[in-house]
Amino acid sequence: MTTVETYSKLTHEPPQRGLIGSAPVVRPDEEVKRKYRRDPGFPVPVLIAPATAWLIIFLFLPLISIFIFSFWKSTGHGMVPAFTFDHYREFFATEGFFNPDNANFLTPSVFLRTLWTTFRFTITVMAICLLLAYPLAYFLSMQVEDFKWQLALFLLAMVPFWTSYLIRAVAWLPMLGRHGLINEFLLDIGAIDEPVSFFLYSEFSYTMALVQLYVVLAVGPIFFSLAKIDRNLLEAARDMGATPFQIFREIIFPLSLPGIAIGMIFVFVMLMGEFATAVVVYGGKTSTTGTVILNYYAIANYPFAAVNAFMLMLAMMIGVVVILRLVDIRKEL
C-alpha cells in the first residue's frame, strides 16, 4: 500500500490523484502520528559528508586546477607552472582591434565570437524547448486523469533517454539527408523536383536535433511543478468565476515557474557544453567553445584549453544566476 493510500484509509479521505498529489495536511490524529513518527536518524554532518567529499575531490579541486592551469605556460608538449596572462590576452585580443585602419576594427576575437555563437544557439534552442515542453507537461499533468496513464505517458516522453546520445543524433541522418526519408517523401508527392539540401548539415538540422535531444530535460521539471499544484486552488478559482485563461495566468503559470527555471537551467548548461551534435548533424560547420577546448587539448596546449573552459564556466554561471534572478526558486518552492 502506498503512503497516500494508507493515509486516505486512516483519515477516510479520497486518495490524491496524479503522479504527485499535493502534500497531505497532517492532522492531530494520534494513530497517524504514532505510525509516522520519524526516527531522529543520523546527524546532519554524517549525511552530507560523502557528498561533500565527493564534490570537493571530483568537482571543486578539478575546477580550481583548471583555473590555475590557465595561467601556466604551454611548452608545446605540456605545460609548466608560471603566472602569465598571455592566454587570456589571446582569448580576448584581436590583431588590429580598435585600430580604425585595420579590417579587424571592432571585431571581437575568434574565441569571443565562438562563445557568442554557442550562446546564441543555446538561447534559440532553449526557447523552442520551452515552447514544446510546457504544453506537453501541461497535458500530462492537467489533462491526463488516470495515474497509470500519467506514468505511462511520462515514461514514453523519456524514451529518447533510453538510448545513447550518439544514436539519437545519428538517427537524424536517414531522415534529413539528400536521399533521406523527408526528401524522398516530398519527391514522391511531387512537392519538389530535386532533393532539398538544407534539411541536413544546416542550422535547421542542428537546431532540430538539439531540441529533440534536450527537450526532455525541460519536460520533467515542468511536469513535476505542475503536478504539485493543489487542485483545490483551481477549483476555488473556478468557483469564484475565473476564466481558464485567468486561472492559467494567475495560478498555474506562477506556480510552475520553479519547474521552468530548473528545466531551463538543465537545458542551458547542457547546451553550452555541447560539441558532438554539431559534428554529426551540422557536418562540423560551426564551432562551439566545447570544440575549441577539444582542439587545443588535442594539440597539447592545455593552458589555452583551460582558459576557454574557464570562460565557458563563467558564461554558464552568469546564465544560471540570471535564470535564478528571474525566478526565485527558493521562495516559489
Add this chain to the structure above:
Amino acid sequence: MAYKSPGQVLQGKFSRRSFMKTTAVGVAAAATGASFMRIAEAADGLRSIGLGVSEINEIQDKATKDLGFQVAGQAMGYGDMFSKMLNQNDQYEIAEGYYNDMDVMLPAKVWQPIDTKKIKDWEKVTNLTKTGKLTPESSVGQGDAPYLFLWVDENGNRVKGPSQYISMAPAFHNADSIGYNPKATGKPIESWGELLNKDYKGKVALLNVPQIGVMDAALAVEALGLKKFGDKGNMTKAEIDFLVDYLIPLKKQGHFRAFWENFGQSVNLMVNGEVALESMWSPAVAAIQAEGVPCIYAFPKEGLRGWHGGLAISAKVKGKQLDQAYEYINWWLDGWPGAFVARQGYYHSVPENAKKYLEAAEWDYWYDGKPAAKDLADPFGTVIIKKGDVRTGGSYWDRYSKIAVWNSLMDENDYLVKRWTEFLTA
C-alpha cells in the same frame, strides 16, 4: 503473405533499401565511436594503443597466438590517442604512433629509443623512412617527412641520421587523396584543385582535423594557381591567413557540405549521396564500394599527402616486457600484419616480408599496380576489387616517388588552430 516489420510498412515506397542502408551505416559509425577495450595484465603481455589503422582485433589476436603472450590493442580517435600517448605512458607499452607527432613526443621523452640492433629485419626496411627516398629518383616531399624524425641518439634526442637508435620502428604507411563518386562528378578527378571547383558547390567535404584539412586546402589552392606555398607542411602565418581568408567566403557560399571527423562519417557522406568528392582515407573507398556506391580514389597530378606510422615503446617499459615489445615489433615487421593491412590499401615498411603473406594476385594489385587477376577481398573477406581493376596511381614505387606533402605539425600550429576555428565559426 510474408511478414512485414512495422518499419517496412512505414517506409513503403520511400526507398526502403536506401533507408535501411543509411541507418546501418549510421549505427556502425556510432558503434565504432565506442571502441572496445580489453584489459591486460600490466606485468606480462603488452598493451598497444593507436588508430583503427593498425589496432584491429585480428592483428593483435594473431600476435597473441604467434608470440605466446597477450597483446591487447585499443583503437582510439586521433585526439584521444595523441593525449594518451603524451600524458599516460604508463598506460601502454606500445604506441602505434605517427612520425608527424614527433615534434611533440620526442621532447616530451615519453618513448624510449629503439635499438636497431635488436630489430631482426632492420636492413630490409626500405629507404623511405631511412633517407626519405624510396627510390633514388623519388622526391622527399614537403613537411614532416618520416626520415627527419626517425633517427635519435641513445638518449632519445633527435639527430641527423643514420644512427644506431630510432624513435619508432617504421611499420605502416599510405598516402591520402580525394575519393569521388564518378557518377556524381561526371568526370575523372585528377587534381586537388577540384575540391574548390565551384561546379561542386555543396558537394564537397574536408577533413576536420585542422593540421590535415589545411594541407588539403593548400594543395587545392596551389593546384588552382592562386598561390605558391613555400612549404605546405610548415606554413607561415601569412600563408595560413591567405588560405583561410580564401576559404571563409567559399564556406559562406555553402561550398562545403560537411567537415568530417571520423572514418564512419566520411563513408556515410558519400554513401548517402551528400558529397560528390571529399578528402578521404584509403579504406573508406572499399567501405563505400561495399555499399554499392561507386567510388574512386583519385591520384592527383600534384601528388599525394603521405603519412607514416610505426611502433614506439613507452619509456616506462623495462625487463621482460621490453623483450616482449621488441618481439612484437619484430613480428610486425615479419610481414603478417603488413599483408593484412595491404588489403585495405596500406603499405608495409618491409614490402618483401608482406609479400610472403600475400597471394600473387594480391601483391600484383596492391603493390605492383597491375590489373587484378581475380576478385580480391578486403582483410575481412568482403570482395572489394573486381577482376581487372587497377589501383590508381600505379605501383607502390610510382606512388611514393610523388609525395607532395607529409602530414605535419607546423611551427605555427596554435595560429593554425585559431584560424581554423575562425573558418568553422564563419
